[in-house]
Each structure stands twice: as C-alpha cells, then as structure tokens.
Ligand SMILES: C[C@@](CO)(OP(=O)(O)O)[C@H](O)COP(=O)(O)OP(=O)(O)OC[C@H]1O[C@@H](n2ccc(N)nc2=O)[C@H](O)[C@@H]1O
C-alpha cells in the first residue's frame with residue numbers, strides 16, 4: 284500500500300481538573316477525553332524520492348515546527364535507514380489553539396500512518412511514548428479511545444460515555460496553553476476524584492474562570508450557550524466551548540440562532556477513532 288487517507292478527530296475535555304504540579308513544571312491533571320466524529324482530513328502518499336512535503340502549509344506555523352512534520356522527522360530519525368518520501372495533504376477544519384486538540388491529533392495520525400506506510404511496525408507502546416514526547420495530548424489520539432486520563436494526560440483508561448451530539452462554538456480568539464499553565468491565578472489544587480465518581484455535575488474545567496477573565500470572547504460564548512444548556516463549558520485551555528444534546532436536530536437548532544460573530548460545528552460523540560485499526564499491539 285502506498286496511500287492512506289485518515290480523519291484526525293477532535294477531542295473535548297468533558298472536565299479538566301488540575302491536581303498538582305510536577306518538579307519539571309508540567310501540571311498533573313484528571314480529565315475525560317471525548318473523541319468526536321469531526322476533525323481534519325490527512326492523506327499520505329509515498330514518493331519515489333526521500334522528500335517529505337505538506338500541502339497546504341499552515342501560514343502561522345513554520346514548516347519544521349508543524350507537528351505533522353515533527354512527527355514524520357521522529358520516525359525518520361529512528362528508522363536507521365533511508366525511507367521513501369511522502370506527500371502529505373492536510374484539509375484543516377479544526378481551529379488552532381481551540382482546546383480541541385487539532386495539532387495533537389494531526390501528529391498522532393502522522394505517527395500511526397507513517398509507521399504503517401513505512402512498514403516500521405513500531406508497537407503501540409513505542410508510538411505512545413514517541414507521541415508523549417511531542418505533546419501531552421498526543422497519546423490519547425494514538426490509543427484511539429474516548430478515555431479517562433491522569434498524569435499529564437498519558438495514563439489512559441478507555442471509558443464509555445453517553446452517545447450524544449455536541450455543539451462546539453469557536454470564539455474568535457487564540458488561547459495559548461503555555462500562557463494559561465504559567466499564569467499565577469490558575470487553580471492547581473483540585474482534590475483528585477475517582478473515575479466512578481465522575482459526573483458532569485460534580486466536575487469543572489479548572490482553566491475556565493481564568494480564560495474567561497483573559498478572553499472576553501470566550502466569556503461571551505459561554506454566556507450565550509448557557510441560555511440553551513446549563514452544562515455548557517470550555518474544553519481544555521480554550522478557546523472552544525461546548526454543550527451536549529440528545530439529537531443532532533436539537534444541536535442544529537441552537538447553532539442556527541448563534542449571533543454572527545459566533546461560529547461553530549456539530550459533532551457526534553465517538554467511542555473509538557478510525558486510527559485504532561492501524562495501531563499494532
Ligand atoms: C491541558 C490540555 C488538555 O487537553 O489542554 P489543550 O491543549 O487541549 O487546550 C492538554 O493536556 C495540553 O496538551 P498539549 O497542548 O499537547 O500541551 P503541550 O504542547 O505538551 O504543552 C504546552 C504547554 O503547556 C504546559 N503544560 C501542558 C500540559 C500539562 N499537563 N501541564 C503543563 O504545564 C507546558 O508547560 C507547555 O509549555
């Protein structure tokens with residue numbers, strides 16, 4: 284096989300508790316990663332020479348910094364021999380810096396797709412650890428299950444969540460994960476909870492209050508969405524906010540009423556990502 288086309292799904296953090304900070308500065312957290320059936324589309328086609336190309340490039344991200352290229356370079360370095368080149372095509376739908384994991388999911392999809400196309404046959408555990416070195420959010424996309432996560436997001440327990448439809452609003456601003464995690468006002472001492480104790484009612488997103496204060500666009504989006512759903516909340520370190528609905532139609536009816544400055548999308552909850560089938564045990 285010389286060509287693969289794959290969905291790089293988005294995720295939501297149904298809740299996000301920050302329970303401490305490690306000596307290296309990274310934060311210990313508890314979260315429930317919900318995969319969605321909506322994301323970027325990536326295609327990979329082997330070339331006769333050894334070049335790696337990306338079309339289109341992201342205007343805001345230099346080529347070698349793009350997580351897609353960084354993931355490809357990691358595999359090239361460990362192959363120990365020259366590999367065929369690859370043309371990568373990216374159809375980007377996910378807003379960047381939205382807390383829905385677009386860059387992380389792109390990287391995970393690239394690691395898994397090229398492991399397959401380049402016939403490296405690296406096992407799942409190796410891919411997970413290579414992914415974790417590129418970003419805290421990458422392992423969940425490699426493992427491919429909606430999952431409860433602890434540590435910095437790498438200790439994953441697949442978890443069944445209710446089937447539902449999510450309305451995700453994308454406020455017109457970019458929130459930097461690093462900025463939020465280094466802010467002095469961030470809540471960092473939430474008491475750990477047990478998996479079984481999770482219910483959306485007894486949980487929160489510890490970054491939400493701070494991000495709402497720093498970014499009025501996020502605050503406004505949440506105020507608007509809470510008119511339709513008391514469970515509306517922010518995902519990750521923002522900027523996106525979301526609410527769940529029992530049917531696609533209910534979600535569509537709310538999105539149709541959004542003011543012009545608020546765009547968004549509707550996605551169905553996904554228990555497992557299509558990538559899973561390509562990850563060797
Ligand atoms: C907190 C989450 C929840 O999903 O936020 P979002 O990025 O999705 O909004 C993620 O785990 C983020 O993962 P990711 O976006 O991959 O983070 P990284 O690139 O590894 O780190 C970005 C920055 O955030 C800080 N960081 C990240 C994760 C973590 N558990 N503690 C941290 O302190 C690091 O200091 C780093 O400077």
Ligand SMILES: Nc1ncnc2c1ncn2[C@@H]1O[C@H](COP(=O)(O)OP(=O)(O)O)[C@@H](O)[C@H]1O
Pocket residue numbers: 341343344348349350351378379380381382383384385386387388389390460519520521522
């Ligand atoms: N392929 C990529 N897609 C999106 N962002 C990328 C990519 N490669 C690198 N990045 C960088 O990663 C940052 C975080 O992107 P993203 O994963 O979309 O947001 P978040 O971590 O908030 O969910 C972006 O602002 C961008 O600078």
